[in-house]
Amino acid sequence: MLTTFDKDLLNLIQTKLPIAPRPFAQVAEWLKVDEATVLARLNWLKDHGYIRRFGAFFDSSCLGYVSTLAAVKVSPTCIEAVAGAINAFPGVTHNYEREGEYDLWFTLLTPDQACQDLALTAIRNLPGVDSLISLPATEKYKVSVEFNL
């Protein structure tokens, strides 16, 4: 169970890690505890699976990467094999099975368009894949995976 302190710490640490020599000392000051307490609690929260990843999050398009959201219709018996083959691409960061017409929805990040085209063609040709749609973004209005605890 998360304590009230854990929730305060997680709410703060989702966006506000300072870029400074002693970032956790600053966080500790905000929460009116000492640095060692913050570090011990963060390590515990990470070890117990509450924190997926800690650190720097970059904007792929600002770094020159090309991205898309794609979906495939897959024969029911092939889902696991197709999911595994899609996951094998290093630029696939998310791959979810969803209810509805298309079975697997995945995001693909590649250094350029040619790499994206190659990957999508390979995925479209996987055994069991009936069809594939690619839905590149034209505008990004919000990316903010923060939760109020």
Place this chain on the structure above:
Amino acid sequence: MLDNLDKKIIAVMQGDFPLVAEPYKELAGQIGISENELLERLTKYRKSGQLRKMGAVLRHREVGYAANALCAWIVPEQHLAKVGELMSGFKAVTHCYARIPQPEWPYNFYTMLHAHTRDECRCIAAELAQAAGLQKYTLLFSTREWKKTSMSYFPEYAKGEEAT
């Protein structure tokens, strides 16, 4: 433009962030630069928007947000900007994009919704639809997570090899 040192910094920063008193000093050591230079470059990336955030991404199921739905919408082209701004203002909307539709899939606008239950997702979608004056949407609930990971940018720079 990113130089080779930028790429190396970004590649190393995609790895584990040390949960120690002086994490940037440790990372600077791995990169082979001073702590000061690393702090300056990171501050620069943040100002330019290349660095979206420094902090934690939580496992949403573990912190109580068990339901997530990708909500696909049909939005008239001329209303995209207005709807994008409106929907981005909702806490439950974590991602909001306009996308190019396909002949067999006409949805051109996408919001990711996170909530505690599926019913809550449905209520939020209905609320969004009403607020934006939209009728055509579909909620795609996830049934299984096959992969969720962070991108490794410029992986060839991570190990200290000088790529050309």
